[in-house]
Amino acid sequence: MKLKIETKRLVLRELLFSDAEAMFKMDSNPNVHTFLGSTPVKTIDDVNDFISDVRTQYVVNKIGRFAIIHKDTNEFIGWAGLRFVIEPENELVNFFDLSYRLQEEHWGKGYAKEAAQAWLSYGFSKMKKHNIYASIHIDNRISKRILEKIGMTQKSEYKWNDIPCAWFEITKEEYSKS
Template identity: 50%
Template sequence: MNFNLETQRLLLRPLQLSDADDMFIMDSNPNVHIYLGNNPLTSKEESIGYLKNILNQYEENGIGRFAMITKNSNKFVGWCGLKFITEEENNHSHFYEIGYRLKEEFWGKGYAYEAAKAWYSYAFTILKVDTLYASAHIDNKGSRRILEKLGLQFKNEYTWNNHIPCVWYASK
């Protein structure tokens, strides 16, 4: 990946293996994983594997999750971006999904919406996608508010990974 996006407060840049420490801090926090199946990471090696998967997505699909870095203090906030999903989810496959995950210290400050808004615009103006999808845990009110504020519309409830109750959103 050789481009960045910017918002008022954030630089959105491709994730790198050097982000492993920050990714581990974020993904080892049980609070971050409450709505993700309650399986926080237990080793930095897991973060490295996750990052390698994202780097592979960049190569295969030309898109993926990007690091969110504060412009004023150069702090790693989390990730946000588009992912091209090839496997089936909620009776869909081969679609673009918008998603985000933040370190707990950055929750409630508007960063997820700010970054997601930039990616939403990128999806339709640069990638020219027809429909953008997203999902969230059924009880994750904060994430659901962000998706609705972006303009995505609730479509249905479904179960992800055979046990996680989710809601499905689409841009149309």
């Protein structure tokens, strides 16, 4: 996949198997998984499986999660992106889900918001989508604030794999007004 998105501080590019070590550092951290079911990865093979799945999404859906690279340091600091969801979630199928995950030392610096805004812009302007969704753990106040800052609105609450979640949505029309 040749797509690359740049923001003021970040480069969003396809996930590569060479990102596995940095991803393992992030996803083996229990703090990173506090609102993700508290199931940090145990092996680098788990990370490689995730990267393989994402790379398949690039081929099948022409979109997926992308590495977040800090422009100044060229460091992998997390991932963000849109994913086409075909399994039912909150009674919806065949939708685009916005998500992000950062290494703990990069929390609180505005990177998640910057990457999420870039993906909304891409989803609405380049992909011509009419709705983009996101879901977070109901107690994840920081992600809730990020989603609200980028114009998303909480529409409902539901359970996903026994995890209480908040469901967010933004339409193209709402995005163009923000």
